[in-house]
Amino acid sequence: MGGRDARQGRTTVTLEDVARAAGVHYSTVSRALDPTAVRRVSVDTRKHIQSVAKKMGYQPDMVATGLKRGRTQTVAAIVADLGNPSIAPVLRGIASRLEPAGFMSLFAETQDDSSRLERILNHLLSRRVDAIILTAGRVGDSRILRRFVGRGIPVVLALQGVPGIRLPSCTNDDLLGGTLAAQHLLGLGHRRLAQLRGRADVQSLSQRAKGFSKAIAAAGATEVIIPSTAPLGTADDGRRLMRVVLESKRAQPTGVFAHHDLMALGALTLAEERGLNCPRDFSIIGYHDLPNLERLVPALTTIRQPLEEAGRAASDMVLHILNSPSRQPRSHRLAPTLVVRQSTGPAPEPVIQTVRK
Amino acid sequence: MGGRDARQGRTTVTLEDVARAAGVHYSTVSRALDPTAVRRVSVDTRKHIQSVAKKMGYQPDMVATGLKRGRTQTVAAIVADLGNPSIAPVLRGIASRLEPAGFMSLFAETQDDSSRLERILNHLLSRRVDAIILTAGRVGDSRILRRFVGRGIPVVLALQGVPGIRLPSCTNDDLLGGTLAAQHLLGLGHRRLAQLRGRADVQSLSQRAKGFSKAIAAAGATEVIIPSTAPLGTADDGRRLMRVVLESKRAQPTGVFAHHDLMALGALTLAEERGLNCPRDFSIIGYHDLPNLERLVPALTTIRQPLEEAGRAASDMVLHILNSPSRQPRSHRLAPTLVVRQSTGPAPEPVIQTVRK
DNA sequence: TAGCCCGTGCCAAACGTTTGGCAATTGCAC
């Protein structure tokens, strides 16, 4: 009695405890603490109850609330791969928006496995999560997702769309990204350009390719087509594709666009092993602006996507849907930006480069 | 009637729906579906009910279950920074263990902010999460955590301990890591060694330093002490500390141990800028085995920690506590391993190196 | 054939909230 933190042990303090302590009925406590039901309880009882509740450390049980109200003030973000360095900023953007709105954000990982996605969605549904933000869509997932949107739980897509289902989404403008890459190289005087492409069946990558090609065509410059593509977008892929470029009999491109920073990295090291100097002999530009790569020599020019903003925008959509479920929000497309570093420079004098073996 | 997926709309199917369809009381359905209550219902009613439930797509509502049972079959893992590349494998290890045990694992991020940690813990508590795995401990957090262990919810620490509170934990053996680094360099014939240290007030880092120093002393070799430490462990820090080494008037070390791969990276580029060749003139070894760095030239020799195993071990502890809350499990300490690549080699001939400016 | 016990299924009370409805109280105008 009179001690600090009188309550102890594993017991949890309920509405009824607060009511007893405050000398009112527990439903009055519930009303006093619910900001939307202000007018049902007088202002001084309200104040009194609030102070008692605070003193007792009362915290509403979201499980009970969830059962009664049908919503749990929780939004889940599902990602394919937590190890992907692009993901953390997105999740941070999500949390930054949801938290002030009174929602908790929880994260789960599919490991790019559709069956795991299904299990996660089942779990979340049975835990009555209020909405889902998905950055992990794969081709076959529309069937699974359809079951859930049918259940009335809002699903918003971030970063990538899911083919086969129409959902509000917030993606990056990869077409513009490819265009920016091309325009940068063209602006430096390069007239023969090539791209090291990622998988054609990934929409974002094919968009990058398209934006790049169109900008080159529009400027009347030449694109040296490399037919093969990179299955994974790793440094090894980059090396392999760059080898194709360098061993081609045709005139070499002086500007290269890699669809992924790691590919650019691999391409760069291979070219330097073969005696070429970047950016003197050729320029290269990557994509993603991966962390920890700024320190490379030469530091990589790249395309940066507004990841945190993508997370924020996706959360805003979710909040919008939860507040006014009447109408679906419009999908966004966010603009990437060019980050110029040392791996791109003026086009070399127009002498056909020969590879020194 | 006869159609596929007769049920539709946003309605959810409850125990009572199943009971009506199966022609039994809903409590019988509950028992038929609960594997621990097998013996209260005959085997054929059981089978019948199960098939009906499956056909109707019944899924128990964990919110209602949670309210009644007090547990939600959910474990949360809290991390400081989702962008830290060491984290994803740990979380994957956690999920891999929890999932087959019937638990869902959810992730949350503190952004290394104690107040956010407190808010997250409150949220999780009010959502009746069954246990918490924390990899985000900071010095001041013991007070916050104490409140939660008092509430009877198991907390297990992974990767790093939290000073000031005794909790079952599963950490990496940094002392051994430092020892391995030293022994590797000593085995290559290096006799003058130095370390680029991280913050002394981070326990894991001071342990690395200690292991390294002790192994050198035990071998009768010389440690060139660099007094300053790296506040962040970035490449910039590495450059700065390496500059101190190279500009010292004393005889240069030939083997260097950086407490973080990125520091090693910075140190390496600085040394090469100053005309030194790695591994001919000096060897360097990092820590963490960061992804995407294998491709560097020279590829970094480093210490790899068993991250996924740390996640698995932490989950095992959680499951153990949940199954038999009587006794606290013993804390683990996991052994890191040495990954030899190209940045370490035989010690150069014993000629005092001079830095070419 | 009577008595017991066990196997089976139903009832109803919780878990901690929210919330519509109603009763009690107050303040006001006449």
Added chain:
DNA sequence: GTGCAATTGCCAAACGTTTGGCACGGGCTA
């Protein structure tokens, strides 16, 4: 001083599940 409305607080039913207890019936033993 009475009637009325407005204000405030209480009751109780729900949300979907778990689970102790009880009733019923049938098979066994005596």
